[in-house]
Amino acid sequence: MSENTAETTHTTRSQAWFGGRDKVGFFHRSGIKAMGVPDRMFDGRPVIGICNTWSQLAPCNAHFRDLAEYVARGVYEAGGFPLEFPVTSLGETLMRPSTMLYRNLVSMDLEETVRANPLDGVVLMCGCDKTTPALLMGAASVDLPTIVLSGGPTSTGRRNGVQLPSGTGTYAMYDQVRAGEMSTDEFVAAEACMWRSNGHCNTMGTASTMAAIVEALGLGLTGNAAIPAVDARRRVIAQDTGARAVELVREGMVMSKVLTRAALENAIRVNAAIGGSTNAVIHLLALAGRAEVDLCLDDFDAVAAGVPLLVDLVPSGKHLMEDFFDAGGLPVVINELGSLLHLDAITVTGRTLGENVDGLTGWGSPVIRTRGDALQEDAGIAVLHGNLAPSGAIIKPSAATPELLVHRGRAVVFEDIDDLRARIDDPDLEVDVDSVLVLKGAGPCGYPGMPEMGNLPIPAKLLAAGVTDMVRISDARMSGTAFGAVVLHVAPESAVGGPLAFVRSGDVIELDVPRRRLHLEVEEEEMTRRRNEIRPGGGAEPAGGGGYTQLYVEHVMQADTGADLDFLRGKRGSGVPRASH
Ligand code: FES
DSSP: OOTGGGGOOSOOTTHHHHSOSSHHHHHHHHHHHTTTOOGGGGSSOOEEEEEEOOOTTSGGGTTHHHHHHHHHHHHHHTTOEEEEEEOOOOOTTTOSSOTHHHHHHHHHHHHHHHHHSOOSEEEEEEOSTTHHHHHHHHHHHHOOSEEEEEOOBOOOOEETTEEOOTTHHHHHHHHHHHTTSSOHHHHHHTHHHHSOSSSBOSSSSHHHHHHHHHHHHTOBOTTTTTSOTTSHHHHHHHHHHHHHHHHHHHHTOOHHHHSSHHHHHHHHHHHHHTTOOTHHHHHHHHHHHHHTOOOOHHHHHHHTTTOOBOBOBTTTSSBOHHHHHHTTOHHHHHHHHGGGSOTTOBOTTSSBHHHHTTTOOOOOOTTBOOGGGOSBSOOSOEEEEETTEEEEEEEOGGGSOGGGSEEEEEEEEESSHHHHHHHTTOTTOOOOTTOEEEEOSOSTTTTTSOOSOOSOOOOHHHHHTTOOOOEEEESSOOOTTOOSSEEEEEESOGGGTOGGGGOOTTOEEEEETTTTEEEEOOOHHHHHHHHHHSOTTOSSOOOOSOHHHHHHHHHBOOGGGTSOBGGGOSOOOOOOOOOOO
8 A cells, every 4th residue: 555545544435446356356447557547546545536527518617628637636646546537518608598407417417427436536627607506416416525626717808998797798788789889790899808718707697606605615625716717826726626635535524514504504695795696596405405405495585684795796796706816705705704604614625614714804905895894785685475476586686776676567478588589679569667577488397497588688679768677577597697676586487387377468566675575466366267278287388309308397396496306306325336347
């Protein structure tokens, strides 16, 4: 046994593959040796899987080949043996109909690959939006020692001296085109200016949010969330992450020791303080389901109550991730939140969350405010209930026009996304600034895959009149880079017969965020009549056609429980499958 592996206090899982001097051990070692691996790598040292979501179809993760080399260096440095493997990657900019359709599929890919192979611990390389929750979910179901390396944000984009925030800038410019304030040529010319390098969106969108949540959960090294993708320090933390993965195996620090209710509460509170994405709600609910931690939709409202908005980043504020990194990143936020967090929660560093950030208080940058100078006093995501959303709906007040948080207006209904696209800019559309835009058929089953269509575009004629926000309601999600008075994740969704299916244009809808109320002013008798007019099971045609999509539609749960597949919830452990030789 080598000097490095002498510290290993128990037989590693990988020895079930590599430890025998029999035919089975021969096959397992021989295959690996074909890659030029020396015999000493099978001496019982921790074998670390490096799960790489590199793909040219996921440009945000296109630097991961390089980054994985640094993870491997760290594994070797600490006396481990790295084995890199791919899982399906999810590129937010390209995949149709929605990456969310495939989040659960990738989680299965990761879970089954890890369990079926001789791995003692795992490094999850996450970047573009859904790659993070997908890998976290799959890893939680296996429950080996696990550590996350985020890919980091792309560099700040500018055109003609104007900052172009990833995603958010696209929505803003396209509204300018639709309002006749920007030419199509100018719009297209901005394409190459927005994402200037590898790395995920540089706003506090879903990718940045999930990277911050990884750090808040204690599943990544301190500072992991904000280091830019192209910064040399991203390589350093990659190497440190690989080294730490080896130590986690030696310490027997499985994922469930870190991923506790306290850690999830920390993530919910940090999400409020950073002005994080609404997508965090659905991903954390799904993750809790895998980890068998009791967490419900209403917890997001209750747990984050009184947490102030501290981070001034687009879309809730005006700065970008490079500015956040320069301000000190998430450790500064954690220190500022202080007693609002469970600072005694254990993390993958082997220390508590509080110990990790001790002394990391930043330099007073206005990008990260103090609690006494918060951007908003109460920044949590609000969970709404009412006859329009019996199982709940959410809104991000920090990204909405404050005057619209209490609003009553007549519905303008779009039956599905095609209907929306066909009519939203129709000059004859009966809509005014007080209307409530309603979109059906965009929930987990409905589209399927719950696309990020919840921030319905403002009708062109209202845009031209200077309208910038309206109340919008749907069973869809919204990009973390989007903003507005947008009610999302209405559950049950219209496609499975939720009350949203029965809303008609002209109905009056009341939104009252302070009272957490979403109410359709239609008598119950009339609702029953409308319900009976629609075929049992709701308004959407049942999905067929076989393949993964059919499996998904038949098993996906509603948004209020995380839209996981029902048979994937819970831990199935890392039990070694029988050898095939
Ligand atoms: Fe990949 Fe935004 S497109 S994170």
